Amino acid sequence: MNIFEAVKENVTARQAAEMYGIRVNRNGMACCPFHDDRYPSMKVDKRFHCFGCQADGDVIDFAARLYGLNNLGAAMKLTSDFGISYDNKGRASPRPVKKKISEELRLKQAELQCCRILSEYNHLLGKWKTEYAPETLGEEWHPLFVEALQKQTYTEYLLDTLLAGTTEEKAAIVKEHGKEVIRIGERISGLVARHKAGRDEHSRLAPTGTDGR
Ligand SMILES: [Zn+2]
Known part of the structure; x- marks a missing residue:
């Protein structure tokens, strides 16, 4: 499992959105941070999709776009913010980590x-x-x-x-x-x-x- 898989296995786009201060309502809808969105038009779940500007992707794409990072930078940010550790072969160690997360x-x-x-x-x-x-x-x-x-x-x-x-x-x-x-x-x-x-x-x-x- 590489760093990208480790992140996707452990964090959903919705969790990342909430962690980064975006308010997600009960229906899993949020105001899209990628266009000037006054009413929630972005669906966040495991992945995200905006019905307004068509922004779409997984949790890594979300963090990359939100912070202007490339995919590796975004994956590294997510592993650090969510406390996901992985060994140098890129394997995540899910059990102790999940509890910590x-x-x-x-x-x-x-x-x-x-x-x-x-x-x-x-x-x-x-x-x-x-x-x-x-x-x-x-x-x-x-x-x-x-x-x-x-x-x-x-x-x-x-x-x-x-x-x-x-x-x-x-x-x-x-x-x-x-x-x-x-x-x-x-x-x-x-x-x-x-x-x-x-x-x-x-x-x-x-x-x-x-x-x-
Ligand atoms: Zn949008």
Whole structure:
């Protein structure tokens, strides 16, 4: 098994897309990184295919195109990012490696998920801070305004650590705050959905608690 086969055996185009920060929806569709794609038109599975620009190929073609590498460079990047080791005859050693991949991948995906949720939350907090700011002195503060004041610094700290921290620091954030972040994610997707649905948004947007949980 050569390096190309080792990579293709161990990593799908979908896993690579997710690892490299591309959001893949439940139907396996993603916004194509190879053309200006506003709605997901790329199918990612074991291979990838874009119905918009016809980009098509396997996981190695995907990484090569995404990072402007040749096929060998892309295969080497994938072996290193997914922890695939192969001996100098090019044979992969799948058993211990697979376990390592799944652990590293799980952590990496958890980090990416936390990052996505926290940046969305941070963006919302910024919006609430202006949208719900009291207009008159003595007016009762909107709970979302209070939440923005209380939570923004903390959210930025978590986000900064996930973006720029060491591997250990990132892992610690996921371990200690992962569940809390997931709950924030569930809550804000509920808020956003209701906000989109419209009607009577002030009372509907009011959170169940002001502590962000
Ligand atoms: Zn495309």
